[in-house]
Amino acid sequence: MKKAVILLSGGLDSATVMAIAKKEEYQIYALSFSYGQRHNIELEFAKKIAKQFQAKEHKIANIDLRIFGHSALTDQKLEVPKDQDVDNQKNIPITYVPARNTIFLSFALAYAETIKANDIFIGANAVDYSNYPDCRPEFILAFENLANFATAVNSKFKIHAPLINLTKSQIIKTGLELEVDYGTAHSCYDPIIKNSKSYACGKCDSCLLRLKGFQENNIQDPYLYF
């Protein structure tokens, strides 16, 4: 069975990617990060998703990106913007974590090299996204090129980004066809925890894009909203 490392945030996109890799008959080695994100709750969702898809292993790497700061996702002092016009974002928003996908992919590469996997999956998306530079197709290609110079001669790593050119609506449609349970896939940048339950805010960029995606599929999002 072919092995693949899957970057798993616990969100809607990475849950869909898991389902795609599973359908393509990869043995799943999931990798998540405790990186000082605003709400570690997403790691609980990551664990559930890894279990649902019978991951062979699920590693959680501890890397504290708060030492660099400058992002609303890692700095509690910065506010997550709400109710923005997500279809017309021109700038990189404050929720951007500098070089996050480069860091995540470099850990995935270390993991893949040690278990002798050639395939790495990432849920990056360049259509309905938050304008993050490290979600662009040219970034994925540049990382794939790097991966083969970073490791033993004749390495042949492939970075799979199956969602890169899909709209959020198309991602959700794909996931539903593959029976992804989006009730256990978290997306919100600023969830509200009440009575030990996590509710999505419904107003951050990530919630707005997700809600629009479900609406376009004429389906109710099964996640809990505040």
Added chain:
Amino acid sequence: MKKAVILLSGGLDSATVMAIAKKEEYQIYALSFSYGQRHNIELEFAKKIAKQFQAKEHKIANIDLRIFGHSALTDQKLEVPKDQDVDNQKNIPITYVPARNTIFLSFALAYAETIKANDIFIGANAVDYSNYPDCRPEFILAFENLANFATAVNSKFKIHAPLINLTKSQIIKTGLELEVDYGTAHSCYDPIIKNSKSYACGKCDSCLLRLKGFQENNIQDPYLYF
């Protein structure tokens, strides 16, 4: 003053790179890693070197690479090879840490992006080295290419690897001319700690290459050997 992020292991190569960056009048932002390395003693040396070169900041990132294992530098159960023929290494040795330089550079990129520095220095060397794939010039170029896709459009990052084509002897000569104190630059893969003092083993690949380099300069290595 131009800012630069300098990857600082506390070793001979990165100490020399610090001196080169200082001479080129960069303001120094040093970055070291506690990554589960065999001997954290190198971080003490890194702190001394950062101080010597009046680093504006010195950050130490905690990233536990032991979760992936498979390297004698992060797994105490694996032995560091001794007395090898360092001039004729054909294979990647067991001291190789998978994707380590990719991970280190991706953190340096995050740091550089947050402080608005365009320059990153790394002490990678492709001549007198341990045959690690992520020390090759083509790796450095591939990372530079990646860096500019990973970050805001029109980014212009430069990865400086000033030692890449130098022999160990030439690196030491350069450092001595720049008044580097190699007594506080640690190289050994398997140091011996005795009475709170750190002694180099003198037998691992790193020690052998270093000793040869000093010998070729007809100078005694000021570091303590066991």
